[in-house]
Amino acid sequence: MSGSPHHLEADLSIVAGQFVAVVGPSRSGKSLIIELAAGLVRPEAGRVMLLGQDWSHAAEREESPLRIRVGTVLQQPGLxxxxxxxxxxxxxxxxxxxxxxxxxxxxxxxxxxxxxxxxxxxxxxxxxxxxxxxxxxxxxxxxxxxPEVLLLDDPVAGLDAELVVVLKRYLEARRARHALTIVAALRASSPFMEDVDRLLVLRDGRVVADGTREAVLGAVSDTLRMYVA
Amino acid sequence: MIEWVGRKTIAGYAYLASLATLFTQAVLDLVLPTQQGRRDTLWVIVRQVLFTGVDALPVTTVIALLLGIIIVTQAGTQLPRLGAGGLVGGIIVVTVVRELGPLITAFIVVGRSGTAIAAELGNMSVTREVVALRLMGISISRFVIMPRMVGMVLSMLCLTLYFDVVAVLGGYLVADAQLTIPFYAFVESITKALSTTDVVMTAIKALSFGSAVAAVCCYHGLAVRSSFTEVPQQTTRAVINSFVLCLLIDVAVTVPLYV
Incomplete structure (x- = not known):
């Protein structure tokens, strides 16, 4: 899949209710994964399925019912x-x-x-x-x-350490109340990593490691370990 | 050269097609029943009417009065020399009610509200507010475009009729004070010259101009992509294209009817 301004090749499926963190260096495709999942970027090849529906070919009128089930916060939140x-x-x-x-x-x-x-x-x-x-x-x-799915692009940007913990607890409480699938692009290691069920490490638009935090820690290079540890 | 003309022609048609699509979608959003966002949409319409219509009353009053005074002064001093002093009312009807009323009102609305809409939507695009609305499942056409269009069309219609009345009043002030034409004679000459067709055509022009200006300004506002420097560029394009489109519509309405 490719989309402006980056390139991404990935074959991923995310189980409902999981908390998935996408990490990696700048321009590795983290934001693109969020934008593809949010239906803001259409793949040039392949499909993006969300909650059983094909985002790749959805008309704008069909989007609205699906969007109610998906919460998204981009790097520029657009209040x-x-x-x-x-x-x-x-x-x-x-x-x-x-x-x-x-x-x-x-x-x-x-x-x-x-x-x-x-x-x-x-x-x-x-x-x-x-x-x-x-x-x-x-x-x-x-x-x-x-919503059933929450897509976050750099949710901890601009938050001090205390507020990161506030946000972490808030999301934990939300997940405890009802099933919420979270996909978060993170630019650096943060307390969120403790709650993550699955970690995707990207580099140059490819997934270089995929699994639990412990599994990924042992599978990536020292450079990429900085994003996970 | 031919290639350039061909490219520009295709671009022109594509532009008009985009405007038509935007307009049609807004009309569908207006007429198709839905419960989604009705109160918010109504509130945006009310604010648009207040800004485009009510707030524009002072400037419209001044321009209409001055225009009425200028036209009747010129007509009242020139026509009697040709032995056609009784045509003063007719001149007011032909120039103000048929042509200048709708056109100048459109220009006022473009200058005040069209620019504001284009700049507002442009800034919303750059700050990703438009994307955020889409992500919330809020229709841009229903929540952003349609209410601005409805507000602008309603305001344009009311302002045009108001402009015509005030311009005629301005004309009467001159007729009474300088040309010593009695009120009764002035009104009689106007009512003789004014037909139902004139009023209907004025209303049709106002509705068409309002729709065109709103569509053009929304289109250019939403055409802004990633930089604040695009906002004034698109706003300028919105103003120029609105003027041109209003004049084209005016010709399209006037020529078949009056020629």
């Missing part, structure tokens, strides 16, 4: 700049769950923001937030519809 944090997180609920009472929706959003330590920032606009706060708000927005 809507003219909406507060609260309204950003509320938007998918308002759009897709129009029948839900306003009060219930507000409660769900506030609970999500509190869990991510964003309760006090509910009325701030994205321009008033730091990088880590924007990222956490985007994760809250991606998870507000209780």
């Amino acid at each position: 809507l700049s003219n909406m507060t944090v609260f309204n950003n997180v509320l938007l998918p609920l308002r759009y897709h769950r129009g029948a839900m009472p306003d009060r219930d929706r507000a409660q769900v959003v506030m609970a999500e923001l509190e869990r991510l330590g964003l309760g006090a920032l509910r009325d701030r606009f994205p321009a008033e937030l730091n990088h880590g706060e924007v990222r956490r708000a985007a994760i809250a927005r991606a998870l507000i519809l209780d």
